[in-house]
Amino acid sequence: MKVTFNLNGGPQYLDVEPGEPLLWLLRQLGMKSVKEGCATGDCGACTVLVDGRAVRSCLMLAPQIQGKKVLTLEGLGTVDDPHPLQKAFLDSGAVQCGFCTPGMVLVAYELLLGNDNPTRDEVAEAISGNLCRCTGYVKIVDAVLLAAQWKREGRWR
Amino acid sequence: MAVETRQRGAVGQSVTKVDGPALVTGKPVFTLDLDVPGTLVGKILPSPHPHAEIVAIDTSEAEAVPGVRAILHHGNVPRIPYTTAGQGWPEPSPYDTVLFDRKVRFVGDRVAAVAAETEEAADEALAKIHVEYRVLPTVFSPEEALASDAPPLHNEPDAEGIYDAKRNIAAAVDIPVGDIAKGLAEAPIVAGATCEIPYSQHAALEPHCVIAYFDEGGRLVLRTSTQVPFHVRRIVARVVGLDPARIRVVKPRIGGGFGSKQEVLLEPVAALLALRTGRSVRMACTRQEVFVASRTRHPMRVTVRLGAGKDGVLQALDMEVLSNTGAYGAHALTVLSNVGSKTLPLYNKARHLRFHGKAVYTNLPVAGAYRGYGATQGYFALEVAMDALAENLGMDPIELRRRNHIRVGETSPIFEKIGEGREGTAQIIRSCALADCLRIGAERIGWKENRGRRCEDGPWVHGLGMACAMQGSGITGVDMAAATLVMQDDGSFRLLVGATDLGTGSDTILAQIAAAELGVPVDRVLVYSSDTDFTPFDTGAYASSTTYVSGNAVLRAAQDVRQQILDVAAAAVGERTEVLELTDGAVQSRKTGKRLTLSEIGHRAIYVVDQRQIAATASFLCPESPPPFAAFFCEVAVDRETGVVRVERFVVAADCGVAIHPKAAEGQLEGAILQGIGHALCEEMLFSKSGRCVNAGFFDYKIPSSLDVPGIKAILVPSEEPTGPWGAKSISEIGINGPLPAISNAIYDAVGVRMIRAPFTPERVRFVLGATA
Numbered sequence: 001m002k003v004t005f006n007l008n009g010g011p012q013y014l015d016v017e018p019g020e021p022l023l024w025l026l027r028q029l030g031m032k033s034v035k036e037g038c039a040t041g042d043c044g045a046c047t048v049l050v051d052g053r054a055v056r057s058c059l060m061l062a063p064q065i066q067g068k069k070v071l072t073l074e075g076l077g078t079v080d081d082p083h084p085l086q087k088a089f090l091d092s093g094a095v096q097c098g099f100c101t102p103g104m105v106l107v108a109y110e111l112l113l114g115n116d117n118p119t120r121d122e123v124a125e126a127i128s129g130n131l132c133r134c135t136g137y138v139k140i141v142d143a144v145l146l147a148a149q150w151k152r153e154g155r156w157r
Numbered sequence: 158m159a160v161e162t163r164q165r166g167a168v169g170q171s172v173t174k175v176d177g178p179a180l181v182t183g184k185p186v187f188t189l190d191l192d193v194p195g196t197l198v199g200k201i202l203p204s205p206h207p208h209a210e211i212v213a214i215d216t217s218e219a220e221a222v223p224g225v226r227a228i229l230h231h232g233n234v235p236r237i238p239y240t241t242a243g244q245g246w247p248e249p250s251p252y253d254t255v256l257f258d259r260k261v262r263f264v265g266d267r268v269a270a271v272a273a274e275t276e277e278a279a280d281e282a283l284a285k286i287h288v289e290y291r292v293l294p295t296v297f298s299p300e301e302a303l304a305s306d307a308p309p310l311h312n313e314p315d316a317e318g319i320y321d322a323k324r325n326i327a328a329a330v331d332i333p334v335g336d337i338a339k340g341l342a343e344a345p346i347v348a349g350a351t352c353e354i355p356y357s358q359h360a361a362l363e364p365h366c367v368i369a370y371f372d373e374g375g376r377l378v379l380r381t382s383t384q385v386p387f388h389v390r391r392i393v394a395r396v397v398g399l400d401p402a403r404i405r406v407v408k409p410r411i412g413g414g415f416g417s418k419q420e421v422l423l424e425p426v427a428a429l430l431a432l433r434t435g436r437s438v439r440m441a442c443t444r445q446e447v448f449v450a451s452r453t454r455h456p457m458r459v460t461v462r463l464g465a466g467k468d469g470v471l472q473a474l475d476m477e478v479l480s481n482t483g484a485y486g487a488h489a490l491t492v493l494s495n496v497g498s499k500t501l502p503l504y505n506k507a508r509h510l511r512f513h514g515k516a517v518y519t520n521l522p523v524a525g526a527y528r529g530y531g532a533t534q535g536y537f538a539l540e541v542a543m544d545a546l547a548e549n550l551g552m553d554p555i556e557l558r559r560r561n562h563i564r565v566g567e568t569s570p571i572f573e574k575i576g577e578g579r580e581g582t583a584q585i586i587r588s589c590a591l592a593d594c595l596r597i598g599a600e601r602i603g604w605k606e607n608r609g610r611r612c613e614d615g616p617w618v619h620g621l622g623m624a625c626a627m628q629g630s631g632i633t634g635v636d637m638a639a640a641t642l643v644m645q646d647d648g649s650f651r652l653l654v655g656a657t658d659l660g661t662g663s664d665t666i667l668a669q670i671a672a673a674e675l676g677v678p679v680d681r682v683l684v685y686s687s688d689t690d691f692t693p694f695d696t697g698a699y700a701s702s703t704t705y706v707s708g709n710a711v712l713r714a715a716q717d718v719r720q721q722i723l724d725v726a727a728a729a730v731g732e733r734t735e736v737l738e739l740t741d742g743a744v745q746s747r748k749t750g751k752r753l754t755l756s757e758i759g760h761r762a763i764y765v766v767d768q769r770q771i772a773a774t775a776s777f778l779c780p781e782s783p784p785p786f787a788a789f790f791c792e793v794a795v796d797r798e799t800g801v802v803r804v805e806r807f808v809v810a811a812d813c814g815v816a817i818h819p820k821a822a823e824g825q826l827e828g829a830i831l832q833g834i835g836h837a838l839c840e841e842m843l844f845s846k847s848g849r850c851v852n853a854g855f856f857d858y859k860i861p862s863s864l865d866v867p868g869i870k871a872i873l874v875p876s877e878e879p880t881g882p883w884g885a886k887s888i889s890e891i892g893i894n895g896p897l898p899a900i901s902n903a904i905y906d907a908v909g910v911r912m913i914r915a916p917f918t919p920e921r922v923r924f925v926l927g928a929t930a
Contacts, residue, residue: 033182035187036441037362037444038855039443043444079179082181093820093821095180096661097361097362098176099660100362128862133415134824136827138824138827
């Protein structure tokens with residue numbers, strides 16, 4: 001079936017299978033930042049933002065994306081020009097293996113869009129649906145707080 | 158301290174991870190992020206039975222499914238015994254596995270494999286493979302497995318290296334030092350503990366996966382999520398019968414391992430499917446398969462008996478282990494050995510020691526390497542027993558450790574007696590800041606103020622506990638790493654290492670080690686790692702080896718290249734190398750002040766005079782395994798009504814020598830502590846009466862989330878390891894050894910009950926509280 005949606009700022013007009021998970025569709029479109037960690041909605045590695053809200057793309061079906069705006073990590077920043085939130089992850093040592101990082105960055109982005117002065121507990125709450133086995137979450141929370149500080153200082157674009 | 162005054166450049170700086178920018182922007186750097194056109198999907202048919210013989214297997218209906226290209230099973234695959242343990246040759250694990258056997262030994266064991274054009278076709282084919290089983294009697298615990306009438310799991314005649322197959326004993330050790338019976342009998346104060354650890358999971362976020370494809374020359378390429386690319390190449394070649402020279406193994410970025418990917422699981426199956434079809438094949442475990450059919454921590458029961466003088470100094474130390482290796486003996490002997498070898502030297506005062514135990518086969522999932530590698534199980538019992546001994550002595554637990562722990566210049570007979578499945582190597586401790594760790598950690602947690610206070614807050618009671626641990630840095634006489642360092646014509650460098658960064662940051666740390674020696678910033682050193690075609694050998698990422706072993710190889714290569722740079726510069730400026738200095742990207746003469754940049758030197762060496770490639774390859778064989786040390790402290794609150802345990806604060810003070818990258822070192826500690834808290838409070842694989850794992854997924858098997866993190870404070874306490882690269886030792890495993898005993902001891906401080914069976918779930922805590930009330 002045909003779907004039209006916006007992916008990272010560009011229009012997409014595609015034929016999709018009715019039962020196809022959004023995760024598969026996005027990876028076929030080259031959005032390899034979207035990771036499959038469990039395929040059951042438990043780990044958050046496949047998180048993307050749909051109309052600004054974090055969703056698990058393994059649980060959303062491709063046709064459900066009709067008319068919506070999707071943001072994956074590819075749409076946030078680049079190696080040469082990372083988003084300040086991505087830079088904060090690097091500077092804080094919040095990236096170990098990096099497999100959970102795309103989902104983590106996107107849920108943090110959703111949080112900071114609505115709240116540029118979160119407490120440590122609010123950050124922990126916001127990322128609580130995304131599992132990380134490497135970091136103990138300590139430096140991930142540090143990174144989000146650092147990015148929030150930069151946002152308050154007007155350093156986000 | 159001497160180390161502060163040495164020129165260290167990039168060492169000790171938390172520089173940007175060399176792979177960080179690609180990771181944080183979601184670049185396609187992981188195994189499955191590569192799209193190889195025309196790739197088939199490979200899938201595995203798991204056994205529904207815990208123990209059965211395959212009487213007949215009929216694949217005709219499956220073969221008829223459109224899109225199916227190959228089906229593998231015991232009837233069409235050569236039978237070659239091997240071990241899935243990704244260890245150096247000769248592997249100390251028994252050769253008790255074949256790719257597809259006539260017998261299955263646990264629910265989830267490999268029966269057959271399919272390659273098909275699509276996921277759907279592969280699934281349909283799996284459903285249409287008809288297998289007739291003859292169900293066999295089962296054993297689901299080591300005790301059952303050791304019973305005289307127990308069915309033997311490994312009665313196949315071609316298995317090698319099993320300690321006693323008839324009795325289901327995969328491995329056994331018995332190491333006596335002195336006279337333990339006499340030592341315990343004569344000690345005025347004794348204490349002990351028996352602690353149990355269940356089946357638990359590494360739970361790396363990236364499931365095991367591999368793509369097998371053929372390059373332009375028809376050679377087989379395995380792009381795989383592994384900790385041991387060189388062992389994968391060697392083992393796959395043997396198991397599938399291919400010349401190793403026809404195999405290239407590439408490890409791209411991998412999404413965590415923690416030991417689970419020190420195992421050669423999917424690679425030989427994918428390789429064989431690719432060879433049979435002439436097509437590329439991708440395989441990935443589902444999360445359920447990762448739980449059931451990859452590897453787990455070895456469940457164990459460890460008993461420690463201690464005898465001490467009235468001064469608290471240990472006289473006798475007995476440790477007995479019963480390890481469950483599951484259906485196959487991957488790492489059975491070495492994990493068992495490490496329960497003792499990584500724990501007993503910490504308290505080296507006892508003259509009477511005994512370390513003995515067995516690793517036993519059961520019809521349950523296969524255990525393997527997991528961060529801590531037996532030490533985690535050993536420290537749980539040892540440190541709970543030390544807490545009990547302190548109580549019997551009426552002595553502060555920290556003081557008891559102070560009186561017993563190993564120090565610089567000291568040794569332990571255990572170093573020589575227990576190695577990796579064979580005898581070890583004597584070694585003397587050259588760096589140890591454990592005394593500082595104890596002091597700093599105790600201050601940070603407020604030990605004096607809060608220990609034994611039993612502060613109450615409604616049903617909640619607070620308590621403080623502590624524990625100590627050590628680990629190693631690589632495997633003595635076994636781990637070997639090599640590095641090739643090449644200077645480019647622009648004066649930048651290429652560093653080729655076999656070392657395997659599994660998310661720990663080792664590529665960055667190795668670049669720092671080279672950069673510091675070469676007097677350049679880290680971004681002048683391009684790291685390329687873990688490719689068996691292009692990088693020199695490395696045993697792989699396990700046994701806390703990379704910073705120490707691979708780091709020393711890099712340092713040697715860098716020293717050689719540095720000398721070559723000085724030689725070229727000396728010829729260029731017409732002075733002796735002795736008066737030249739290499740710092741800040743240039744060589745300068747102390748005598749004349751003449752200066753040549755590295756860019757000028759690189760250009761000259763390649764294009765101008767006496768042209769040659771400035772480059773060096775060096776290797777390093779782990780001569781000894783300097784232990785990192787750590788002291789762990791935590792505060793818990795226990796709800797006496799519900800049995801819920803909350804970890805309020807956790808402090809770890811660790812000595813990893815010089816931390817090459819402090820933030821990465823802290824990150825290793827923080828991550829390991831939270832994994833350990835998971836072990837202590839909630840993580841346990843559960844099985845039905847028929848041996849089926851009933852919580853094989855993240856919904857039912859709980860790993861800690863961001864809401865389960867107490868305040869974790871990781872403190873790096875410096876020492877300088879004289880044999881380490883820039884003074885460094887390891888850090889990646891030690892952190893997981895502390896939480897189980899520290900939390901158990903804190904619960905005891907709070908409510909006076911000893912939790913000796915992990916995890917300390919509310920039900921268990923409430924039960925134990927009820928039993929003592």
